[in-house]
Amino acid sequence: MILDGKKVANLRNEQLKAKIKTNNLKLTTAIILVGDNPASLSYVNGKLRACKKVGIEARLIKLDESITKDELTNEINKLNEDKSVDGILLQLPLPNHLVGKHFINLINPKKDIDGFTTINQGKLFQEIETIPPATPQGIMNLIDHYNINLEGMDVLVIGRSQIVGLPVAKMILDRNATVTVCHLKSKDWQIYSKNADLIVVAAGHPKLLTADLVKEGVIVVDVGINRVDGKIVGDVDFEAVAKKAKYISPVPKGIGPMTINALLENVYKVKMEGN
Amino acid sequence: MILDGKKVANLRNEQLKAKIKTNNLKLTTAIILVGDNPASLSYVNGKLRACKKVGIEARLIKLDESITKDELTNEINKLNEDKSVDGILLQLPLPNHLVGKHFINLINPKKDIDGFTTINQGKLFQEIETIPPATPQGIMNLIDHYNINLEGMDVLVIGRSQIVGLPVAKMILDRNATVTVCHLKSKDWQIYSKNADLIVVAAGHPKLLTADLVKEGVIVVDVGINRVDGKIVGDVDFEAVAKKAKYISPVPKGIGPMTINALLENVYKVKMEGN
Numbered sequence: 001m002i003l004d005g006k007k008v009a010n011l012r013n014e015q016l017k018a019k020i021k022t023n024n025l026k027l028t029t030a031i032i033l034v035g036d037n038p039a040s041l042s043y044v045n046g047k048l049r050a051c052k053k054v055g056i057e058a059r060l061i062k063l064d065e066s067i068t069k070d071e072l073t074n075e076i077n078k079l080n081e082d083k084s085v086d087g088i089l090l091q092l093p094l095p096n097h098l099v100g101k102h103f104i105n106l107i108n109p110k111k112d113i114d115g116f117t118t119i120n121q122g123k124l125f126q127e128i129e130t131i132p133p134a135t136p137q138g139i140m141n142l143i144d145h146y147n148i149n150l151e152g153m154d155v156l157v158i159g160r161s162q163i164v165g166l167p168v169a170k171m172i173l174d175r176n177a178t179v180t181v182c183h184l185k186s187k188d189w190q191i192y193s194k195n196a197d198l199i200v201v202a203a204g205h206p207k208l209l210t211a212d213l214v215k216e217g218v219i220v221v222d223v224g225i226n227r228v229d230g231k232i233v234g235d236v237d238f239e240a241v242a243k244k245a246k247y248i249s250p251v252p253k254g255i256g257p258m259t260i261n262a263l264l265e266n267v268y269k270v271k272m273e274g275n
Numbered sequence: 276m277i278l279d280g281k282k283v284a285n286l287r288n289e290q291l292k293a294k295i296k297t298n299n300l301k302l303t304t305a306i307i308l309v310g311d312n313p314a315s316l317s318y319v320n321g322k323l324r325a326c327k328k329v330g331i332e333a334r335l336i337k338l339d340e341s342i343t344k345d346e347l348t349n350e351i352n353k354l355n356e357d358k359s360v361d362g363i364l365l366q367l368p369l370p371n372h373l374v375g376k377h378f379i380n381l382i383n384p385k386k387d388i389d390g391f392t393t394i395n396q397g398k399l400f401q402e403i404e405t406i407p408p409a410t411p412q413g414i415m416n417l418i419d420h421y422n423i424n425l426e427g428m429d430v431l432v433i434g435r436s437q438i439v440g441l442p443v444a445k446m447i448l449d450r451n452a453t454v455t456v457c458h459l460k461s462k463d464w465q466i467y468s469k470n471a472d473l474i475v476v477a478a479g480h481p482k483l484l485t486a487d488l489v490k491e492g493v494i495v496v497d498v499g500i501n502r503v504d505g506k507i508v509g510d511v512d513f514e515a516v517a518k519k520a521k522y523i524s525p526v527p528k529g530i531g532p533m534t535i536n537a538l539l540e541n542v543y544k545v546k547m548e549g550n
Contacts, residue, residue: 101401122397126376126437152462160448162401173435176460178467185451187427191470192453 001146003221003249005138008145009257016264017054028057029087029113029267030079034072034098035065040091047089050260056267059085065095072103080108087113087267110273113266116163124167127174131266136168138258139200139221146247148198148219150175156192157181158209158235159202164223168200201235211240220248223255276421278496278524280413283420284532291539292329303332304362304388304542305354309347309373310340315366322364325535331542334360340370347378355383362388362542385548388541391438399442402449406541411443413533414475414496421522423473423494425450431467432456433484433510434477439498443475476510486515495523498530 020027029051033044044060051058061075079088088111092100109117115124115133123130143150155177159165165181173179177198182189184203193199193213201209202223214220224235234251242248249255295302304326308319319335326333336350354363363386367375384392390399390408398405407415418425430452434440440456448454452473457464459478468474468488476484477498484495499510509526517523524530 101403118397118401118403119394120397121400122393122395125396125400125441126393128376128393152460154463154466166400166445170441173456173458176458178455178457178461178464180453180455180467181448182453183448183451185427186453188429189453191429192455195466 001247003142003146003219003247003254005142005249005255005258006253008142009138009261012141012261013050013054013264016261016268019268020055025055025268025271026057027055027087027267027271028059028085029089030059030061030082030085032061032063032075032079032088032090034063034067034091035095037093040093044091046260047263050264051267054264056264067098069098072098073106076103076106080106080111085111086271087111089114089263111270113263113270114163115167115266121162121167124170131269132171132262133163133167134262134266135164135202135223135255135259136171137262137265138255138260139168139223140171141262142221142249142255142258148247150177150198153177153197154192154195155179155198155200156189156196157200157202158189158193159183159200159204159223161202164202165200168202172198172200203235205235206233207235207237209236209241211237211244214241214244216244217246218244220245221255222249222251224251225256276522278417278421278494278522278529280417280524280530280533281528283417284413284536287416287536288325288329288539291536291543294543295330300330300543300546301332302330302362302542302546303334303360304364305334305336305357305360307336307338307350307354307363307365309338309342309366310370312368315368319366321535322538325539326542329539331539342373344373347373348381351378351381355381355386360386361546362386364389364538386545388538388545389438390442390541396437396442399445406544407446407537408438408442409537409541410439410477410498410530410534411446412537412540413530413535414443414498415446416537417496417524417530417533423522425452425473428452428472429467429470430454430473430475431464431471432475432477433464433468434458434475434479434498436477439477440475443477447473447475478510480510481508482510482512484511484516486512486519489516489519491519492521493519495520496530497524497526499526500531 048058088107094100104116109119115131120130157169160183169179180192198219200221206226222234222236323333363382369375379391384394390406395405432444435458455467473494475496481501497509497511
């Protein structure tokens, strides 16, 4: 059975749109893009379109690649202080002379709709209500839509990034699953994948997870976004693994739209909580 | 082979004492104890003695169990502002009418020698230089003393508390091991323990880890502190597991003294970094 991220995200987006309209809310988010990285540009355009669709005003702040640290700091400070701006998103990666982590942490945590600031990630770690990072939250929303109960499950998370692997591992652990995190330096991670009830793959390697590495009835969430021969593919050998899986999320139309939806819901969340 | 926490902690304490003396440093930490919980009192006394031994001035702030939220808030604020106080430790647990997490987060993160504030735990999560929580840091110091290379190891962490299990899992993951976290709700965690190269047990259950559940040559770190028949024991069936283990930490004289040492080193660290 397909974990239909596209469908679930559309459903949630419609609900969000209705809430915004019914309550006559004015939601505004700023999206900062530094430079002309084509992948970033494409992600940002996707976010702008999604905002528009649900009735969120999105302001694109496009900055030149040569911007100085002080100038970028000023831009973020202006948006922090601007009461008409509810959410702020700084598209990563930044050009080499700017350290992403530093500038992310200049964002007012109450406007941090990506949930990437240190304080917001610390809250996630400590189980304090926070603005969740969008991809992990999107994964949880998809799992919940299909009423998958994670308690007691053996779960493998492949990848340990701060924006996907680590936070989703924590969220899944909070649902009382046993969670293993593996990565490039892991030896014999296949021992874990063959035993896992649920596998979240966020490694960025096409066809990393093949059918011989999973058990019958596994649930697979594919977070990979790879460009192969001009096509977008995930990290899973989808056709073959799908034959053994109870549930599997496709790429595209899986976690991608769920991530965007979670981001939009975060704009709503920060608005409701005030800043 | 015994992971001799007592010996390693003594060694590190001596080094710390020499550094403090040589540089003629005046280090001061405040320890806040609310109420008369006998276990807390015993922990606090141990910390006070340890501070004295290495030349750190420790001020015990003993507060009545009936203290109000405002009063405790004021006490913490006073210590935050007191330039003669380098470190602040709030002994947990607090009486039921006070929420530990809330008061911990009132401590100036630069004086947070337990490393428990949300911002400091967020930094740990994001691999930003921080004040590490003492028990996990003590575990890492002990492992490092014996030159144990964790890269590629299969590691099981039993227990998922915010002060031991979760942060130590993150620290071990940062050393490029594959890390599994299991807990009370885990099914079949023995599959993991039998495969693990290193097991950290922080569950609070005497004899939870028995010899049949580990492989030959395993490394075992026992963080348990349980009182059984008037004696302090860990979570591991020590005698039997020691026969199969390559390295094993005892209780007492294992992680306990390493924790205290890490705490003392944190006072030095916050002093050096200024506040």
